Amino acid sequence: MKQESPYYEHYYGLLRAWEHYVPMKRDLSDLAARVRWARSHDDDAHRIANNAKNFVNENLLPQHVICYHAVLLLEWSKRLQSEVKVRDGMTPVPQQKFDCDCKSKKQKKREDL
DSSP states (O other), rough: OOEEOOOOOTGGGGGOBTTBOOETTTTTTHHHHHHHHHHHOOOHHHHHHHHHHHHHHHSHHHHHHHHHHHHHHHHHHHTHHHHHHHTTTTOOOOOOOOOOHHHHHHHHHHOOO
16 A cells, blocks of 8 residues: 655656555545455455565666766766866765666656656
């Protein structure tokens, strides 16, 4: 189950109500009804739970989250308009060049959202 929220995570655009989660109102006024639905629709509830588990395994394991942040920061750094300056009291952290293989078809889909 997923409660409505004003907050947004990077993967929310890929989630589908009744496919990956059972939606609930923010104030939880429908919580009892959603639990009753799940208990009376066992097969559907199991299908949704399995879809959610598969989604997590394909998109939200630590390596996926790290890859998302690597691509995010790489793209953000391309948009810097001035040179980054190390000021007094700061410690420079040299960055090695690397080829990021994080861009997959799924991440390209995210960019299109």
